[in-house]
Amino acid sequence: MPLPSTAKPVLKLSRLAVACADRLFETASDRERFLEALATPAAYPPTVLWCGEPASPLPFEPLPPLSWQPPWVTRFAAGSRTGQHPLHEAGAYYCLDSSSVFAAVPLLTLPPAPSLVIDVCAAPGGKSLFAWRSLHPRYLVCNETIGKRVGMLIGNLKRCRVHPVGVTSWDSAVLAAEFRGTADVVIVDAPCSGQSLLAKGQKAAGCFHPLTIRHNQQRQKRILAAVTALVRPGGWLLYSTCTFSREENEEVAAWLMTTFPQFVPQVVPMLAAYQSHLAAFPCYRLWPHQGEGAGAFTILWQHQGKGDSCPLPALGDRWRWQSTSQPA
Template identity: 35%
Template sequence: MIKLPVEFERRMIQLLGEEYPKFIESFSDPRHYGLRINTLKWSVEEALHHLPFELSAIDWVKEGFYYSENERPAKHPYYQAGLYYIQEPSAMAPGATIPIMPGDRVLDLCAAPGGKSTQVAARLQGKGVLVSNDISNERIKALVKNIELFGVKNAIVTNETPDKLATVFEQYFDKILIDAPCSGEGMFRKNPEMIKSWEQHNVDSCVVMQKDILEEAAKMLRDGGYILYSTCTFAPEENEKQMARFLATHPEFQLCPIDEVSGYQRGNRLWGETEDLPMEHTVRLWPHHLKGEGHYLALLQKTGSRTEDVPFSGRRIAEKELVDFRNFEKEVLNQPIEEIYEGDYAVFKGHLYSKPKNLPSLQGLKVIKSGWYLGELKKNRFEPSQSLAMGLRAEHVKEPIVFTPDDERLHRYLRGETLHLEGQKGWKLVTVDGYSLGWAKQVQGILKNAYPPGWRWLT
């Protein structure tokens, strides 16, 4: 049994009353492990037919499943193909609750390492635009990798403060997801190191950060749009009280009811700053009521009718700049990239992207990824990217290399080794059961490995 801070225990006794013993008992329960199917690449039905793990459904997300502790889904080649994301079950609730429609403009404001962004991207189904932002220089690397692994084409990744984003994206987004930095009390059982962090970064400092983030998010939301605010903590100051404080200063927003789900508990009016607001519209995921570590959800809508789209223009890439890419396209692919994803071409320092349409100018922002990164335009040749590979399927290329999950050659490829394999020279898409893993280049009887060093299996 982990040792909890005395101040935390005192507050939880006051909040939970007679439920407190059950709450404390939950810290001794086994951890719950979850994975979420990537519906950008295959259906839930296909996944359940092919995945070799024993899975059981998570009630609040249709593509989410529990797996047992003795399973190792991160060691299966399907994980390297981006066919699912490993995620704590209650952390799937925000991405499942925000009302995403294909074609929406969505901002994930505190996005790293990418669990909620990949969930939102799957719900967008390649339509509209996703801006995934995180302020951390270190965590942004994991965010980019997970977006690429999932095969997301319509994402912009930024590394900015919310106030800087608001200068570019004023009233731009239809939906904004804020999984706010918090005191992390819902992580105590999963990661006892969070207790030390809780003692160093108290609730009050988190409240200030959350307030500032909400203020900037409000500026970026269009009339009629939604904000989904969430935390993985139990402190009312960061949850119901934070919502009450925001609504008191933003009368243009209202709380929306969240659908009933087995195990969800309603927010408490008494924990807000006023009893006049419908805090029961918000939701708490308590670890003693469901199989998850804990979360808080609040869905806010900005009143008013949706405003008309404002078209944005940018420099169109001249076809002569794409000659080497077009040659690669004809030699390797079965169809033009425009038929796979309808974006706008952009070149940055020799790097070719297909970016979402109708974006404002991003000048002045620290942009880490400008849409679907296709590859590098080098002198008289085009070198395809890992991002391009992960956005393709076997049927998109003329000569895919298809391995089964248990093929030793596949395992050697994932370790970065060169393979002896006959075939026509040129770039080849390596797949597992037809799902892309990365590139290799055929030269005579050798398959030169182009799998990124940072992605390789270490065993």
């Protein structure tokens, strides 16, 4: 169960949140546990991704690893000020939450050293760092459409000494046109209604409203429809969100497989116990009432169709920022 928190007030949930729970769970007990996790947010342990070898000794009290947690990710006891430690400023680690780690776990099943990884919605950089740390790609492209978030992304890449990497700030359709057929791995941590923010005690106004959900679903489909063109034959596409609605998760996944049948969902053995009960195909859910994180959805596809593979384009001065050499 989630760790108890006395610092967060009990939230009053809307009828739309209750209706969402009704669509997600068949049993009353599951619905009640889910809604309780949203109404009484838990103090989830601070989590860090080590950019190199973990520090010895560790700067805070570590917690036992979760079954799907890679060895270069550490959870610390609640109250650990990971973002204020000198190791953070020095770029030894990146602070994230366990739900973000869960969503990226399918990358651990892929062959190492891919030629090119593209993170389509990269800011603030957590999934990019996970891909860089786990796969050691020959080149990493981090794209962020929202201009005001690009500085944050570049700052984290610099601080954590990520290389070689290039940053772009393009719409997904432009990105697809520029990098068509180049990527071994494409990551889409999609913009979503952000319903899991409630489980962290944060605000997410209107996150259960049908119009909000429909708007995000349409945006997710548009992004995915564009970036399928990025994936080389034999390459992989990872899709994830931090929301609960079926419309933004299983339904988007089903739509993609109907529209682009060359993308075949992949089993992730490490997440077998987290298979979504809302789908017959391999996809995975982390629920807030499981006590391991605020919530996430993730699915990995492989491009098993035909097509052309293309070399990385020469963008010249069109990069927003680029680092190609080993940092000092």
